[in-house]
Amino acid sequence: xxxxxxxxxxxxxxxxxxxxxxxxxxxxxxxxxxxxxxxxxxxxxxxxxxxxxxxxxxxxxxxxxxxxxxxxxxxxxxxxxxxxxxxxxxxxxxxxxxxxxxxxxxxxxxxxxxxxxxxxxxxxxxxxxxxxxxxxxxxxxxxxxxxxxxxxxxxxxxxxxxxxxxxxxxxxxxxxxxxxxxxxxxxxxxxxxxxxxxxxxxxxxxxxxxxxxxxxxxxxxxxxxxxxxxxxxxxxxxxxxxxxxxxxxxxxxxxxxxxxxxxxxxxxxxxxxxxxxxxxxxxxxxxxxxxxxxxxxxxxxxxxxxxxxxxxxxxxxxxxxxxxxxxxxxxxxxxxxxxxxxxx
Amino acid sequence: xxxxxxxxxxxxxxxxxxxxxxxxxxxxxxxxxxxxxxxxxxxxxxxxxxxxxxxxxxxxxxxxxxxxxxxxxxxxxxxxxxxxxxxxxxxxxxxxxxxxxxxxxxxxxxxxxxxxx
Numbered sequence: 016x017x018x019x020x021x022x023x024x025x026x027x028x029x030x031x032x033x034x035x036x037x038x039x040x041x042x043x044x045x046x047x048x049x050x051x052x053x054x055x056x057x058x059x060x061x062x063x064x065x066x067x068x069x070x071x072x073x074x075x076x077x078x079x080x081x082x083x084x085x086x087x088x089x090x091x092x093x094x095x096x097x098x099x100x101x102x103x104x105x106x107x108x109x110x111x112x113x114x115x116x117x118x119x120x121x122x123x124x125x126x127x128x129x130x131x132x133x134x135x136x137x138x139x140x141x142x143x144x145x146x147x148x149x150x151x152x153x154x155x156x157x158x159x160x161x162x163x164x165x166x167x168x169x170x171x172x173x174x175x176x177x178x179x180x181x182x183x184x185x186x187x188x189x190x191x192x193x194x195x196x197x198x199x200x201x202x203x204x205x206x207x208x209x210x211x212x213x214x215x216x217x218x219x220x221x222x223x224x225x226x227x228x229x230x231x232x233x234x235x236x237x238x239x240x241x242x243x244x245x246x247x248x249x250x251x252x253x254x255x256x257x258x259x260x261x262x263x264x265x266x267x268x269x270x271x272x273x274x275x276x277x278x279x280x281x282x283x284x285x286x287x288x289x290x291x292x293x294x295x296x297x298x299x300x301x302x303x304x305x306x307x308x309x310x311x312x313x314x315x316x317x318x319x320x321x322x323x324x325x326x327x328x329x330x331x332x333x334x335x336x337x338x339x340x341x342x343x344x345x346x347x348x349x350x351x352x353x354x355x356x357x358x359x
Numbered sequence: 360x361x362x363x364x365x366x367x368x369x370x371x372x373x374x375x376x377x378x379x380x381x382x383x384x385x386x387x388x389x390x391x392x393x394x395x396x397x398x399x400x401x402x403x404x405x406x407x408x409x410x411x412x413x414x415x416x417x418x419x420x421x422x423x424x425x426x427x428x429x430x431x432x433x434x435x436x437x438x439x440x441x442x443x444x445x446x447x448x449x450x451x452x453x454x455x456x457x458x459x460x461x462x463x464x465x466x467x468x469x470x471x472x473x474x475x476x
Binding site: 217219221224252253297299300309310311312328330337338339346349 | 422469
């Protein structure tokens with residue numbers, strides 16, 4: 016009886032491992048750690064995986080902040096990635112959102128457990144990744160720190176990351192609930208607040224802070240006027256996380272880039288409706304971000320090509336379609352990842 | 360003497376005018392490559408000055424100051440080299456340029472640490 020139970024347990028363990036799901040990394044880069052403690056002060060980095068890296072997901076651990084820790088087995092760390100043997104024989108990566116990893120094959124469901132899980136509950140010991148080019152951990156950490164979760168890889172020069180003007184599919188007829196949003200008194204109040212409080216002509220690195228103030232029509236850390244798009248200023252960064260922040264309750268914005276029938280047709284900030292909050296990824300590093308992507312966020316104040324784009328400064332162009340970007344063949348750091356509105 | 364001052368002023372102006380036109384098209388690659396370097400105060404001040412000149416020249420073309428934000432990582436790692444370079448670059452600049460340079464310095468100093476909140 017005992018032997019049978021043991022056999023069944025072994026079969027379960029092996030089948031779980033055999034059906035592990037394979038994922039590919041879409042984000043520029045992630046540190047791989049020997050334990051599931053994340054943060055710049057942790058000394059548990061054993062390597063880096065970069066865009067295109069493939070790995071098997073062995074275990075999922077939910078973290079208190081809603082993010083997840085994934086225990087993985089690295090199949091291919093990708094061109095610029097590198098993994099050294101882990102002292103714990105485990106390899107962990109941080110997962111903050113669904114877009115950073117994509118599933119390649121489906122199999123068994125990964126084990127999900129609470130944050131305070133017992134180590135003995137883990138599926139199996141991950142075999143250490145044998146890298147063809149092992150290097151001292153200190154070197155990996157130094158290299159990783161130098162790049163700050165940054166992928167050493169540059170985006171390919173062609174097609175250009177933006178080429179916003181080229182990819183503009185023309186004007187879009189929005190549904191009534193989006194038109195209502197553009198014309199609502201709350202949106203107009205937000206636009207007026209943004210325009211009157213951000214008259215600078217040059218950026219100061221506080222785009223998200225200023226946009227949140229405009230959305231609440233109130234200063235940082237205070238309750239808003241109650242007549243604008245969100246009830247009060249909230250703490251959150253970086254700007255590239257604006258999509259995630261605004262989608263959650265109580266804000267309940269939707270991202271038109273991922274919403275039919277606009278998905279695929281809406282490709283340029285110039286096509287966005289009036290009052291839309293435009294969110295960009297940038298690849299620019301700043302602390303507090305798991306990946307090097309501080310991003311940018313701005314509010315569109317007019318329809319079509321009218322009006323301006325306001326963050327902590329105002330300009331008549333979307334940040335990824337300025338005259339300099341156009342003169343440079345569309346080359347820009349900024350990629351539009353969110354056109355956020357609140358259907359009304 | 361006045362003529363000499365005029366000639367020197369003209370040369371300084373022309374030098375800056377040339378610097379304005381010198382921002383290369385691949386500035387993103389240049390900034391990213393520079394960001395990865397660990398700077399030596401004895402050797403790398405001239406190159407850092409060049410980066411500061413690029414940032415100043417970019418100020419009119421790219422009001423977002425994205426490259427200053429990107430270089431904030433380099434400043435955080437090498438503040439002494441950057442401070443020396445910025446001090447040298449500010450010499451001979453107009454009041455407006457010095458004001459812009461101060462704002463750029465503020466971004467270099469804080470962006471990598473605080474982000475865009």
